[in-house]
Amino acid sequence: MPVGPTELIIVLVIVVLLFGAKRIPELAKGIGTGMREFRKGTSGDYDEEIEEKNKKKDEELAAGEDDKSDKPRQAEHK
Numbered sequence: 001m002p003v004g005p006t007e008l009i010i011v012l013v014i015v016v017l018l019f020g021a022k023r024i025p026e027l028a029k030g031i032g033t034g035m036r037e038f039r040k041g042t043s044g045d046y047d048e049e050i051e052e053k054n055k056k057k058d059e060e061l062a063a064g065e066d067d068k069s070d071k072p073r074q075a076e077h078k
Contacts, residue, residue, distance in 0.1 A: 019027060 016024065
């Protein structure tokens with residue numbers, strides 16, 4: 001049973017009415033991200049990428065904390 005253009009237009013109108021025009025890009029982005037993560041997870045490369053990202057975040061946080069501790073605090077003027 002093929003889906004024609006009329007059925008697709010009806011479905012799109014219903015989706016716009018239910019979610020609103022602002023939420024549709026957010027939903028599409030979430031679905032795309034989920035699909036991408038699923039594909040990476042099934043290929044086995046995903047775990048290595050997560051570990052690399054976590055290491056980078058930890059290094060950035062550590063560098064950010066070092067920067068804050070090195071700077072002397074300025075007195076507030078009232």
